[in-house]
Each structure stands twice: as C-alpha cells, then as structure tokens.
Amino acid sequence: MDKTQPHPLFKLATELGPLLVFFFVNAKFNLFAATGAFMVAIAIALVASYVMTRHIPIMAIVTGVVVLVFGTLTLVLHDETFIKVKPTIIYGLFAAILGGGLLFGRSFIAVMFDQVFNLTPQGWRILTLRWALFFAGMAVLNEIVWRTQTTDFWVNFKVFGVTTVTMIFAIAQLPLTKRYHLEPVSLERSETEAGDVSKG
Template sequence: MDKTKPHPLFKLATELGPLLIFFFVNSKANLFAATGAFMVAVVIAMVASYMVTRHVPMMAIVTAVVVIVFGTLTLILHDETFIKMKPTIVYTLFAAALGGGLLFNRSFIAIMFDQMFNLTHHGWRILTMRWALWFLAMAVLNEIIWRTQSTDFWVAFKVFGMVPLTMLFAITQMPLIKRYHLDPASLETSEAEAGDVSKG
C-alpha cells in the first residue's frame, strides 16, 4: 500500500496532541479524567494518521495498545498506578525488541522509525544499540519519577520532560546517521539494509 508523507506539522500534532490533551485535562480535572481523554485522543490520532497517510507507524500502534489496556485498567480499578506505569511498559517493550533483535543479528530500529533513512549495516547496529539503551534508561527514569514525585509533577514531566529529552537524544544521533548514511537505494536493498545487520 502506498504511503503519503505527512506534513511535519500534522505529524507533530498527531504525536504531541494526545499528550497535551492529557496534561490539560489533568490540570483542569484529575488523572482519571485525563486518562479517559488521553485514550480517546490516541485513537483519534491513529485514525487521522491512517486517513491522511494510509499508514500508522509501528511505534504509534504499540503505544496506543498499551495506552488503551493500561488506561482501561486505571479507570475500571480506579488506580493511578496503571497509567503511570504505561511509559515504563512501552519503553521496556521497545528496548527489549531492539536488544532482542540484535541478539539475532536483526535491527528493528528502521521499522520502529518508519524507515526514515538508509544506513550501512554497522550504522544500523550502533543506532539500534543506542536507542535500546535510551529506552531502557527512560523506563527506569519513569519509575523513579512516578514513585517519588506527585501526580501533577509526573504528568508535567511526561509531557514536557520525556518528549524534549527524547527529541534531544534523537538530535545527538545525527552525526552517527550522517556518518553511516547511504544514498537512496531500491526498496529491496533498503529493506535488506534496515532489517539485516549480520554483515556488520
């Protein structure tokens, strides 16, 4: 199926919109109302993304599933713990997928980031390792924050802390990406380079 490249502002809105809604509703009501709004916003963002691009990134799908499952548990059991653990679960899943893939000489980072660029086999391996460690660190950080700080602080950090930190980390990877970047290749070659790092 053909994919339409979305406008950067549209992509930003679908990724950050649900988080901003989560923060706003929590500030006006409580975490449970914010959780419900967050779940609805995530689903709407996914539908909008598919309608515009005919495609939903794998990271968005995994995140949405975890949001819905843990959000539902939060509302049904009226327990904040589940939604607060959601980032930990998501980051741990990503870290496990990337790290586990490397054990079998496979790199799933291109799939997670929707094949945004082409790298050499060695480049994919290094980038995958770095992101796996980053996701693991973010999982640990989320556990520390929600277990030691107030709910309002955790919500604010989730929106205005985790997102900027992740964007900053992504920016710091640009030298690596430029170093191991390959010129555009055919679809078959691109997919092979993204998925098989055994030659690195």
C-alpha cells in the same frame, strides 16, 4: 498499499496532541479524567493518521494499544498506578524489541520509527544499541519519578520532560547517521538489506 507521507505539522499534532490533552485535562480536573481524555485523543490520532496517510506507524500502534489497555485498567479499577506504569511498559517493550533484534543480527529502528535509513551494518548496530539503552533508561527513570514524586510532577515530566529529552537524544544521533550513511546500490537492495546488522 502505498502510504502517503504526512505533513510534518500533522505528524507533530498526532504525536503531541494527545499529550497536551492529557496535561490540560489533568490540570483542570484530575488524573482519571485526563486518562479518559488521553485514551480518546490517542484513538482520534490513530484514526486521523490512517485516514490521511493510509498507514499507522508501528510505534504508534504499540503505544496506542498499551494506552488503551492500561487506561481502561486505571478507570475501571480507579487506580492511577496503571497509567503511571504505562510508559515503563512501553519503553521496556521498545528496549526489548531493539535489543532482541540485535541478538539475531537485525535492527528494527527503521520499522519502529517508520523512517528510511541507509546505514552501514556498524551504523545500524550502534544506532540500535543507543536507542535500546535510551528506552531502557527512560523506563527506569519513569519508575523513579512516579514512585517518588507527586502526580502533577509526573504528568509534567511525562508531557514536557520526556518529550524534550527524546527530541534532544534523537537530534544527537544525526551525526552518527551521517557518518555511517550508505548510498544504496539499488532501491531493491536497500529495502532488502535495511536493518541487517549481521554483515561487516
């Protein structure tokens, strides 16, 4: 099934919307109310994405599942630890997927980010390694923040700090993607070899 390319503003709304809901509900009430609202917002964002594009990015699916599972544990057990450790689990999974893929000569960056890249094998390796290390670092950083800071500080860090750092890191990768950009000989070949880092 062909997927419809979403409008940039729609994509931004589905990605940042749930985080803003989480932030405002926590500020108004508490972390448990924010967790429930976050779960609902994530579910709505996933449904809206599918309705509008007939497609849900892999990253969004993985994030949504982990949010629903750990959010449910947080509410049922009334223990905020679960929602706080959720980002660590997600970042750890992404780092493991990317790092594991490299061990088998594959890059899952294009699949994970739901974007099309045409890079040389060396470009794939470098980009994948950078994102794997970034996610691993974010997992460690989340653990440090939630274990040493207040809940409100952690929420601010999650909503604004992580978003800002991720955007800066992503933008910083643009020179690399341009440097190792490769014009495909054909669309079929490009799709076949996308993410293959075993060559070169």
